Amino acid sequence: MKKFTIMxxxxxxxxxxxxxxxxxxxxxELKSAVINDAEQLVEQKIFSFYQEEAAVPQGLESDLFAAIEKESNKKKGTRRRLYSIISATAMVVIVLSVFLDVKTKKKTKLEDQFFVMEQALFQVSESLQPTQEQDEMLVLWVDDDVEIIIN
Incomplete structure (x- = not known):
């Protein structure tokens, strides 16, 4: 009778x-009664499955924290690489800028020196220009802007 009442x-x-x-x-109460009862096979399997699946696996917390830390370190490594690449690029740009500036200044200085020489040669040429009286002239050098002539 007791068994019938429990069933x-x-x-x-x-x-x-x-x-x-x-x-x-x-x-x-139902789950514990069904799991302990030998006659309720279908429900016993279902409840025992859910009971096993509901339990948190051991070491889950430490595994999660380890995975989070690993991902965080991976992002830090990516940032460091990115900062390294940006720094190297900035250094190349700075060195290139300085090089081009020095090259431009050197070219400007050479052009200025050439202009001074050209002006000096022009003044020498002007002072040595033959007058109408002189017939014999010796032309040393002729350029678009400069002529060197000796009498």
Whole structure:
């Protein structure tokens, strides 16, 4: 009789459970009763499966923190590489700018020196220009702007 009463009680509780009319306490009692009962094979397998799956695996927390730390370190490594690349690029730009500036200044200085020489040669040429009286002239050098002539 006791077995029949327990079975009826279990069947009633299972009926309420499948209709979603049980409280959390009733579900806990039902699950423990079904798992311990040898005759409820289908529900026993279902409840035992859910009970095993509901348990948090050991070491899960440490594994999660290790994965988070690894990902964080990977991002830090990526940032460091990015900063290194940016720094190297900035150095190349600075060196290139200085080189081009020095080259431009050197070219400007050479052009200025050439202009001074050209002006000096022009003044020498002007002072040595033959007058109408002189017939013999010796032309040393002729350019678009400069002529070197000796009498």
């Amino acid at each position: 009826t009680l279990l069947e009633n509780m299972l009926g309420k459970y499948y209709k979603a009319e049980t409280s959390l306490e009733e579900e806990k």
